Amino acid sequence: MGLIVKTGKIAITGGIATGKSTVARMFAELGAIILDADQVAREVVEVGTPCWKSLHHLLGPAFFEKDGQLKRRKLRDCIIDDRECRNKVNAILHPSILEKMEQEWQYHHRTHPGRPVIFDIPLLFEGKFHPHFGTIILVYVPQEIQIRRLMERDGLSRPEAEKTLTMQLPIDSKKSLSHLIIDNSYSIDHTKQQVQAVWNQLKN
Incomplete structure (x- = not known):
């Protein structure tokens, strides 16, 4: 399997409700090719794929519709509530996601x-x-803003929003590991200036 080697490859990341998708679209408007890991993750679990078969073996038929489609909400709840489940699912998905994204990078790099x-x-x-x-580009907002946006966006209570954030590395820890920071706490124009x-x- 051809993994992505550490070269000049660029990644953009963020946290829940930081506005990463909006910032990624801004880069696309400037001419960047955006490879969406979430889309790739959906593709690698299509019915009949090796990942689908591995998940079916791990989770059992209760996590799948009659037509074989993965019950994504049920899987999401399992991942949130059960660390062991999360680790096992990630161990199945992540290598295939990396491999497929590397293939897409090679294609776009060539074309x-x-x-x-x-x-x-x-x-x-x-x-x-x-x-x-x-x-590594990080789209950043302080954790308190993450919580507020998550409550407004998804209709969550504060405890629910805080629990959701525990699934991810704290945003300030991500900040210390990133090379370029885009602070999305203020106006859209302020964000656009940073993106440019x-x-x-x-x-x-």
Whole structure:
């Protein structure tokens, strides 16, 4: 399996409710090719794939619809509530996600030489993907803003929002591991200015 080696590859990450997807779209508008790890994760568990078979063996039929589709909400609840479940599921998914993203990077690197390719990986650090990247961009907001946005966006109580955040590495820990920080705490124009500045660095 061809893993992503640590080169000039670029990743963007963040935390829940930091606005990473919005920032990734800004980079796409500037001309970046965005490779979405969430989309890849959906593809690798399509019915009949090796990952699907491994998950079916691990979790049992209760986690699957009659047509074989994975019950994503049920899996999400299991991952939130059970660390052992989370670790076993990640051990199945992450190698296949890395391999498929490497294949996509090779394709775009070959067909669009010189155009920055950015891997959009929400769980970059939690999944231990970060050693494979030379440049890591973090979309940052303070944890208190994460909690407030999560409550507003998903209709969660404060305890529920705080529990959801425990699934991820604290945002300030991610900040210390990243190379470039985009603070998304303020206005959209403020964020766009930072994105443009980072883009200029990537292009150079």
